[in-house]
Amino acid sequence: MNMINRLDNFELDISCKKCGNVTKKPIGWVKANSHLICGCGTVIAFDSGELAARIIEINDYLCNLEQMQK
Numbered sequence: 001m002n003m004i005n006r007l008d009n010f011e012l013d014i015s016c017k018k019c020g021n022v023t024k025k026p027i028g029w030v031k032a033n034s035h036l037i038c039g040c041g042t043v044i045a046f047d048s049g050e051l052a053a054r055i056i057e058i059n060d061y062l063c064n065l066e067q068m069q070k
């Protein structure tokens, strides 16, 4: 099973710090884009360490799931 593809399909909650609106985007989309423009017009940049940390967290979680299924 290809973990990379599964990770790309996993949806991240991207919250706007200004209006609090949460947009769900797959990790694959996040990796292909540098920012998301919220409905309120705020640009949410993905270069923050926070988002990278979330991706690593989800990766670890999926790895654990994978091991439990064996």
Ligand SMILES: [Zn+2]
Residues within 6 Å of the ligand: 016, 017, 018, 019, 020, 021, 038, 039, 040, 041, 042
């Ligand atoms: Zn917003």
